Amino acid sequence: MLIRLAIFSAVSIALLGSAAVQAQDAYPSRPITMIVAFPPGGVADKNARPTSAAIEKVLGQPVTITNRPGAGGAVGNAVVAHAKPDGYTIGMLLSSVSVIPAADELFNRKPAYTLDELRTIALISADPMILIVAAKSNWKSVKDLVDDIKKKPGQYSFSSSGIYGALHMPMEMFFHAAGGLKLRHVPTKGGAPALRQLLGEHVDFTAGGPAAIGPHIRSGKLRPLASWGENRHPAYPKVPTFRELGYDIVYYIWAGMFAPAGTPDSVIKVLRDATRTAVASAEFKKAMKNLNSPIVYKDAPEFHKYWRDDATRLAAIVKMVGKVETK
Amino acid sequence: MGETLDGLLLGFSIALQPSILVYAFVGCILGTLVGMMPGLGPLAGISLLLPATFGLNPIIAMVVLGGVYYGAMYGGSTTSILMRIPGEAASVMTCIDGYAMTQNGRAGPALAIAAIGSFFAGTFGVLGLMLLAPTLAAWALAFGAPEFTALLMMGLFILAYMSGGSMLKTLSMAGLGLLLGMIGIDQMSGFTRFTYGLVELGDGISIVPVAVGLFGVSEILLTAGQEEPPKVQKPKLRELIPSREDFRLSVGPIGRGSLLGFLIGVIPGSAHIISSFVSYGLERRLSKHPERFGNGAIEGVAGPESANNAASSGAFVPMLALGIPTSPITAVMIAAIMVHGIEPGPLLIVDQPELFWGFVASMYVGNVVLLILNLPMVGLFVNLLRIPYAYLYPCILAFCIVGCFSVNNSMMDVWIMLIMGAVGYGLRKFDYDLAPVALGLVLSPMLEISLGQSLAMSAGDYTIFIERPIATTMFALGLVLFGFAIKPLIFKGKKDWRSKVGLEGE
Known part of the structure; x- marks a missing residue:
């Protein structure tokens, strides 16, 4: 609680302080929030902790993790998709990010978010089943x-x-x-x-x-x-x-960094460059090795293609499996 | 046995090192504080602290997080007893009789018994963990979906014993709780139910905001609605200590609560919540004067508080012996050691004796620390009641809101808490008991998925429940309990205690 309070106060002071000078400051001029759509200790969280620690060293701004678990990741994914596209909210999301919209479509639900509302920063890790x-x-x-x-x-x-x-x-x-x-x-x-x-x-x-x-x-x-x-x-x-x-x-379970779709290219470039440097650091490699999480790094364009191929394949399977009762 | 002793000596040689002792102390204090915050339970506490442990060595990380865990189980009882606000979900049952005791001016004995019961249960739990971990771990694995279904059915039957008022009102409240538990994504089919397009409701309504709202916020509203401000209590020192009679009444509940809690804690799932409900139901059933329950029976504090602390030790059995998390809390703790490159698994005890035995020994130490910490604090806590309500209650409401929000960083939870506060206020005006709502809400999602899983395993064949010994035994027990519950309805002549005390209007 105290930690949370301390982070909260730090973030709010930083927010207040930076609001005035934000326009002329180069990105990032204040702390970045990394959304994790699963509880602490899960696969997404375990990837996010070392990544955020390594990136904040490169960027010189804190990257704080906020866990927003719920509905199999849909809550946190939607938070990233609908965040203000200024680069101050990014997400460490899992491969399930592609399945949820497909399941929403299958059940004729109002989608929690769509894939077009997200854009890629980098793939961090991938592990086969x-x-x-x-x-x-x-x-x-x-x-x-x-x-x-x-x-x-x-x-x-x-x-x-x-x-x-x-x-x-x-x-x-x-x-x-x-x-x-x-x-x-x-x-x-x-x-x-x-x-x-x-x-x-x-x-x-x-x-x-x-x-x-x-x-x-x-x-x-x-x-x-x-x-x-x-x-x-x-x-x-x-x-x-x-x-x-x-x-x-x-089939791989992967974890990758995403930003809201409207995030400007200049900001995404800063994040991509920072991530590239971060994943190459010895500290990051050691942390990921301890966690048994293999680093599979792909930069935004490559990751985008990888992600969309994966999403197409998964959507087809969701459709094929269909609803339980129709079996 | 010799091996165990060697191990334990090794463990104490680690746990009593000054640096580790300090961390155990810090963990226990933090845990107690987290537990006292309305809404913030052990899970939220250790989740928030997890990142802070990455820089420590793995033994210290486990000791701190373990301290937070059982510290929070201790601390959860404090606000329940003093203010009827469950510090965490497993303290819901403590609210009922604990708060009634406070209103009778007996907050001191209630807090003291909660601390003593927790100490005995915690120590008992560690003993069980140390001696029986491998054996019990196998039992935990044998506990599949059909067995869990049977356990939860027993939980449902216990509902009938939960309240002192009319059976109809109890069952209608249980029904409300069960229905609330239906909200969210159906785990078997993926359909969303009653979410009205709100993504946040996909996982259903969680127990924390509901418990804090129903019990805590409604209490604040009711107090505000009184014409005269409630009298501020000025407890005397002599009244802080439990009497000989209190101890006599509490011995049985503490013993039974410890055993029951430990066994239920070993079972995978969010069992520590159920353990306190089961213990309360059991104590009421066994009591010669069940009518005292709900009006400040010390057994109603001693039993559930012991049970939930023993359950928290029990939960470590499958985690340490098999490396399998059985609850979100143990999952976070496993993550805490994995960060350091230690692989949790069946070989943990062999590969990492320092970690295992150090942790076990630190749990003994932690329980002593908590007792030393909590008993003298009883006086301090009770003095909180001296604060005039006009200042105390707005602060508590603010804490409730902050606590509920920070569990999942979700505003939705805050709204649920506030709405449940209003609902609880309304229901209490009409003399409905609220504990069955909480139990129904806890049971229904678990019961639903385990029933679904059982039938998926058998392809829809219900005989799966009578083919498996553990499940069958529990169902039989449940039916016997159910028989006792409906006996007064069938044999009108033989009145049960409800009508004896004139509660059941006929």
Whole structure:
């Protein structure tokens, strides 16, 4: 509370002080707020903390993190999309940023925000999902699993972090690529509870990020079968990619920095340059290594293309999965 | 056993180092303050402090955050007892009898028993954590969706024991709570319900603003509506200490609350809130004089306060033994050690004995610190009641607003709190009990998703609930409880205590 109060007072004093001279000052002349659409400790937050720390050193202005969790990231994403486009509000958003508008469209809802309301600054990290089963199960390969599921359609179950969520999407890609597998879907409220479902043997398989599943693989509880990566993951050199196995599917959970669409190019350039310098710093690299978060840096134009390709693919899957009741 | 002792010695050699001791102290004080702030609970407290721990070493980070966590569980009771404002969601039950005790001029004993009960429960919890972590962790994993459904159904049956007034009013309030819990995105299908296009309502209405509004704000409004200002209390020192009779009545509730709270705390989910509700229901059921509940029964403070503190230790079991967070709070703590490159997981105890045992030992130390900190403060806190209401209440209202806002940085939560304050005011004017609303709101989203998950696991087959031993046992228990609850409705001749004390008008 005191910390929050101190930050709050610092920010308000800075705001008041800078309001008068803002017009002639070069960006950034006051602290920048980085919105994180998930609670502290989550993937987005863990990426945002070292990034903001590294950027504020380059820019010479504080970059404070504000967590705005809610509705699977929709609340925080909308805050970034609708912020004043002056570069003082940016966001560290996850790949789910592309799925929410697609789900809103599916349900004919007033969209919380649209993708056109955001523009890219830089991609910070990306991690592929890995398919895991219990180590004591008979499934040694994806083929074993697919064969069994085909023998008993609708009998096996998988857990996810939530419907249309970061674990549900890659699973549906897999089921579709394997010729329309039928499964029981047990949605939960996050990656950790989804993993717990598998560890407690309440479901047959799930997916997880390399860092989260690592300890359970090493302790002999879980077995990885395949990864959704483009290439084999360095921590799991023996685990094949789905591409190698003949399924043309790729899925990464990524974290990237965004600004409201109307942010001027000059401001975006400052942020891009600062981020480029920041991600190259030794301090940032060490922090990200500690967090098991692989740095995958892409500058705005490249990231924009990457993001839009990803979004198109995900929107198609959301459409294909459709609403639950219509199944 | 020898291994445990060695470990514990190692732990104390770390936890008693002056630098770590200072941090444990700071964590406990911060936690107590956070817990006392209306709306700011342990989760908000440790989330706000998380970034500040990045610069510390991982053991100190865990010790500070742990201190904040159980400190907040202690502190949450203070405002509940003195002002009927739940400092955090798990203190809702403490409001009822704790505040009634304050109105009877017995705030001192209530605060003292809350602190003592918390101390025993906390220490019991650490013992359990230390000795049984690996065993219990396996049990926690076995606790899947069907088991959770059964536990929550038991929680629902307990609703019937929650209030002293008419059953109809209790159940209608529980219904209101359950309906409020339906707001938001349906986890099974992704549909949004009753959000009226407001994105912020996607996750539903959270318990914190509702509890603060229903209990705290409504109390402030009711006081403002009185013709004469309430008399400012001037407690005497002699009245601060619990009597022999108070201790005698509290021993059972503290013991049962500790055991129950620890076991429920181990279960994944936001179980510490439920633990206090279950404990309250249990104590009322077991009491020879249930009519005292709601009017200042010390058991109604001792039980729930012990339960929620034991539950906070229990929550560390799956986190430390398996590296799996079972609640948002433990998730933040895991993040705090991951920042330092330590991998939480089943091998944590083996790979990082200093961290594990240092943390366990610091929890013993922390509980002692909190007791030393809180008992002498009882006098100080009680003296807050000397402040005239005209100054005290506007300040409290301001704290409520700031506290609710800072949990999620959300104005929506502030509006919910204010609206719930008005709703609570109206309902209390008509003599409705508000605790069932809070319990209904906590239970319904959890019950809904776990029922959905269970049926997803079985492809819609309800027999899943009778095929699993833990779930079946709990359902059977729940049915027995339910039978007790409806007995007076079926056997009109045998009146239950409600009619004995003339509460149920017939």
